[in-house]
Amino acid sequence: MIIQPDKPKCNCGIFGIFGSEHASLQTYYGLHALQHRGQEASGIVSKNTNSKGNSVFNIHKGVGLVTEVFADQSIFHSLLPGREAIGHNRYSTTGASKSRKNIQPFVVNYRLGNLAVAHNGNLTNAKKLREELVNEGAIFQTTSDTEVILHLIARSKLDNQIDQIKEALSRIEGAFSLVILTDDKLIAARDNYGFRPLSLGKLNQAYVIASETCSFDLITATFVREVEPGEIVVINNKTLISGIPESYRINNLAYPQKHCIFEYIYFSRPDSFVFGHNVDKMRRRLGKVLARKHPVRDRDGEKVIVISVPDSSNTMALGYQTELEKLDINSKLEIGLIRNHYIGRTFIIPGQEKREMGVRIKFNTVKGVLGGRTVVLIDDSIVRGTTSKQLISLIREAKPKQIHMRISSPPITHPCYYGMDFPSKEELIANRFNVDIDSIKNYLEVDSLEYLTIDEMLEAVAEANSENFCTACFSGKYPSTVDLTLTKEMYEI
Numbered sequence: 001m002i003i004q005p006d007k008p009k010c011n012c013g014i015f016g017i018f019g020s021e022h023a024s025l026q027t028y029y030g031l032h033a034l035q036h037r038g039q040e041a042s043g044i045v046s047k048n049t050n051s052k053g054n055s056v057f058n059i060h061k062g063v064g065l066v067t068e069v070f071a072d073q074s075i076f077h078s079l080l081p082g083r084e085a086i087g088h089n090r091y092s093t094t095g096a097s098k099s100r101k102n103i104q105p106f107v108v109n110y111r112l113g114n115l116a117v118a119h120n121g122n123l124t125n126a127k128k129l130r131e132e133l134v135n136e137g138a139i140f141q142t143t144s145d146t147e148v149i150l151h152l153i154a155r156s157k158l159d160n161q162i163d164q165i166k167e168a169l170s171r172i173e174g175a176f177s178l179v180i181l182t183d184d185k186l187i188a189a190r191d192n193y194g195f196r197p198l199s200l201g202k203l204n205q206a207y208v209i210a211s212e213t214c215s216f217d218l219i220t221a222t223f224v225r226e227v228e229p230g231e232i233v234v235i236n237n238k239t240l241i242s243g244i245p246e247s248y249r250i251n252n253l254a255y256p257q258k259h260c261i262f263e264y265i266y267f268s269r270p271d272s273f274v275f276g277h278n279v280d281k282m283r284r285r286l287g288k289v290l291a292r293k294h295p296v297r298d299r300d301g302e303k304v305i306v307i308s309v310p311d312s313s314n315t316m317a318l319g320y321q322t323e324l325e326k327l328d329i330n331s332k333l334e335i336g337l338i339r340n341h342y343i344g345r346t347f348i349i350p351g352q353e354k355r356e357m358g359v360r361i362k363f364n365t366v367k368g369v370l371g372g373r374t375v376v377l378i379d380d381s382i383v384r385g386t387t388s389k390q391l392i393s394l395i396r397e398a399k400p401k402q403i404h405m406r407i408s409s410p411p412i413t414h415p416c417y418y419g420m421d422f423p424s425k426e427e428l429i430a431n432r433f434n435v436d437i438d439s440i441k442n443y444l445e446v447d448s449l450e451y452l453t454i455d456e457m458l459e460a461v462a463e464a465n466s467e468n469f470c471t472a473c474f475s476g477k478y479p480s481t482v483d484l485t486l487t488k489e490m491y492e493i
């Protein structure tokens with residue numbers, strides 16, 4: 001048994017840099033800061049110029065964490081030279097997860113030169129486009145939807161590379177934040193709805209692109225702005241002199257913005273600036289609204305102990321407890337669960353009692369904090385509910401007076417077609433109990449259970465304009481065309 005968190009699997013993290021002496025090393029650092037967005041595999045493509053003046057694309061990728069794939073530090077100058085690089089951390093949402101061929105960035109050489117691409121998101125019409133391309137004679141190397149983008153660009157009849165990219169991106173649907181490296185440009189692009197984040201930064205003269213701004217902080221790059229939904233940003237040697245990146249639109253159609261609200265709930269790091277706001281602030285607000293709507297009082301008027309499921313719910317718990325105080329509820333934020341950070345991705349539990357051991361290996365309770373107390377356990381979401389159930393039974397062993405669970409998002413009921421991987425609809429705890437919160441409460445064996453409603457969740461992010469968010473995994477209302485008669489798997493290549 002391999003210990004996996006009961007959370008949706010995050011999509012991917014992408015990074016790009018143009019005009020820096022240590023491009024591949026900085027990409028390594030950038031990817032390291034984005035490790036939470038994908039832990040399955042990692043890759044970097046760098047570009048240098050050979051003695052004949054031709055561009056050379058160098059690549060190194062492998063399975064594992066960034067530090068494992070790039071454990072040999074000589075790689076950066078020996079294998080990955082050059083002033084430009086892009087990188088990718090992968091968690092597979094489409095494409096056979098075990099295949100090494102599916103590790104990005106992908107590189108091709110075509111009529112207009114070299115092209116490398118790294119993608120965060122999930123295309124909803126990749127299967128259809130792939131079939132069309134195969135019928136036209138295209139030969140695919142991978143089973144990833146991202147390769148469709150490369151083929152669309154490479155097979156374009158247009159002569160200008162930016163026009164080719166515009167044409168290709170006009171044909172794809174779904175979620176994509178992209179970094180593309182060509183012989184003379186670094187290109188960043190974001191789908192029309194802006195599902196996934198993508199930011200532009202500067203490091204001295206060089207330009208950087210990243211899924212999240214926490215990777216800028218690590219390399220001391222400064223945030224410039226976000227890549228707009230539907231925008232293509234082009235950085236080339238002229239940009240280094242003018243300081244003005246070129247900007248194009250994928251097309252001239254108007255789309256509503258539909259950012260993935262799960263980036264605020266769980267995926268993005270709290271120290272990142274995403275969709276125009278600090279994630280930390282939005283996450284605290286989710287906790288505050290949760291406290292206002294669903295406060296917990298001790299039945300004897302004693303202090304309520306607020307704890308989080310570390311680490312993803314820490315910020316929400318902070319917001320929750322602050323708001324309880326404002327409501328004049330005597331409370332204290334405590335570290336009641338200790339998480340073991342050194343389990344690694346492949347901790348194997350041999351023998352019996354696997355289920356029981358899974359959560360114990362990952363968490364332990366601070367018994368002195370919980371014993372005899374009314375405990376509020378804050379979690380950002382519940383997916384299958386199996387880990388939550390085990391966690392609650394672990395907390396029970398510390399003999400608290402009561403355990404109340406508060407979830408800072410609504411019940412998850414629908415699949416995500418835009419790059420997040422939830423288990424099947426049938427496995428989701430909310431569906432197993434027909435969204436009957438009382439039945440889920442009984443299953444989890446807590447004294448009370450409350451989620452945020454969709455409206456309450458949107459109230460928490462109102463400053464970022466509630467209209468601008470995708471909430472499809474909670475509501476089933478998909479912002480873009482999705483054929484709901486097909487299962488999510490049928491969408492995948």
Ligand code: SF4
Pocket residue numbers: 195259260261262263415416417418419420470471472473474
């Ligand atoms: S369906 Fe859910 S996880 Fe997917 S993009 Fe929309 S809000 Fe995010």
